[in-house]
Amino acid sequence: MEEGADTGVSSRAERKALVKAKMLRRESEREIFRLVGRALKKPEAERSEEEAAALLLHKDTAEELCQRQVRRSVLKRKQEEVIDDADELKNKIRQLAVAVKQANHLVVYTGAGISTAASIPDYRGPNGVWTQLQKGRTVSSSDLSKAEPTLTHMCIRMLHKEKMVKHVVSQNCDGLHLRSGLPRNALSELHGNMFIEVCTACSPVREYVRLFDVTERTSLHRHGTGRRCSHCCGDLRDTIVHFGERGTLEQPLNWKGAAEAAEMADVILCLGSSLKVLKKYACLWCMNRPVSKRPKLYIVNLQVSLVLTFLRK
Incomplete structure (x- = not known):
């Protein structure tokens, strides 16, 4: 019994030590990113000895941060509106x-x-x-x-x-x-169409075109509108393909x-x-x-x- 208890305490201690080591490693990596990031923002002539040494020591980090900046610049240019003369x-x-x-x-x-x-x-x-x-x-x-x-x-x-x-x-x-x-x-x-709700229990699918937004209660994987079909009393649903879904309805x-x-x-x-x-x-x-x-x-x-x-x- 004692040996089993000792083993359990030992394994818990090992897990705690691993978690702590992982947290320390992540904090060290974040500090390196901060230091390299600050150095990259400065002109080369204005960098301190510590910052210059950090860039030499952590070349991979510096390259990754430069690539991120390029991607951000490209994305920003793509978001800019351009009007031809x-x-x-x-x-x-x-x-x-x-x-x-x-x-x-x-x-x-x-x-x-x-x-x-x-x-x-x-x-x-x-x-x-x-x-x-x-x-x-x-x-x-x-x-x-x-x-x-x-x-x-x-x-x-x-x-x-x-x-x-x-x-x-x-x-x-x-x-x-x-x-x-x-x-x-x-x-x-x-x-989909936010002004159309359908009854999929009917065959063919029965449509209801509304003058109001039918999606007030719907969201990802939750398509019920809270209303019922006047023909079969089945639950009505919206026709919207919410972000992260794949549309399956024939109409609309x-x-x-x-x-x-x-x-x-x-x-x-x-x-x-x-x-x-x-x-x-x-x-x-x-x-x-x-x-x-x-x-x-x-x-x-x-x-x-x-x-x-x-x-x-």
């Missing part, structure tokens, strides 16, 4: 107009940037949702049920009416494409329509999106084809697109 803008508009006119099967991909004129914040712009959250700021909510389709939404709808746009693939949940009059069969809302997501449109597209026009999310969906970019056989791509966005390197592979 008047002549360059006119030239690009002419090129885009020719491409739209000559396209046999034009598909439009839209992001949050096309809804900012309706006072709906984007995500990665200077005042975007993710940008504000990264800075530790709160994001104010607004009543999106009062938002009206913007000039961009109405132009897209008119281009579809004139048979110049075949399909619209949207990341937006604000419902403004539908409010513009764009037909449901010409639209894929890949992340309409993945089939999006994939078929991409397969037939000879021109893809992307409006108001960094494409950071859309680039993950290879089927939308015809990645199974050689680069020369893929649709021509035109991007209209104030920030650098995050999809270009991916598409050149």
Whole structure:
């Protein structure tokens, strides 16, 4: 019995010693990072002997901190909005107009940037949702049920009416494409629609289009809206693909329509999106084809697109 007790006390002591050693090692590493970081911020001529010695002794740490700074600088540049001068803008508009006119099967991909004129914040712009959250700021909510389709939404709808746009693939949940009059069969809302709730107990799935936001009670993996189907009394759920989820509903997501449109597209026009999310969906970019056989791509966005390197592979 005593030997077993001694063994237990010994193993606990060893675990405590290991935990303490790990904490001391982490604190030592943090101190090294602080010292090297301070040294790197100073011009070489202003560094103390201790700081110069630290940079020589901890070359790997210095290199890692330099790489982090490069990545931060690149990210900051990508978040900056760039506006072309008047002549360059006119030239690009002419090129885009020719491409739209000559396209046999034009598909439009839209992001949050096309809804900012309706006072709906984007995500990665200077005042975007993710940008504000990264800075530790709160994001104010607004009543999106009062938002009206913007000039961009109405132009897209008119281009579809004139048979110049075949399909619209949207990341937006604000419902403004539908409010513009764009037909449901010409639209894929890949992340859902905050004004639509559905009953999946009914076959086919029964839809309820509301004038109010149905997502007031929903969140990640919690889709119940608290209302019931008037036909079968089943629980209604939202159609939103929350961050970290994969969408499974046929409508309004309409993945089939999006994939078929991409397969037939000879021109893809992307409006108001960094494409950071859309680039993950290879089927939308015809990645199974050689680069020369893929649709021509035109991007209209104030920030650098995050999809270009991916598409050149």
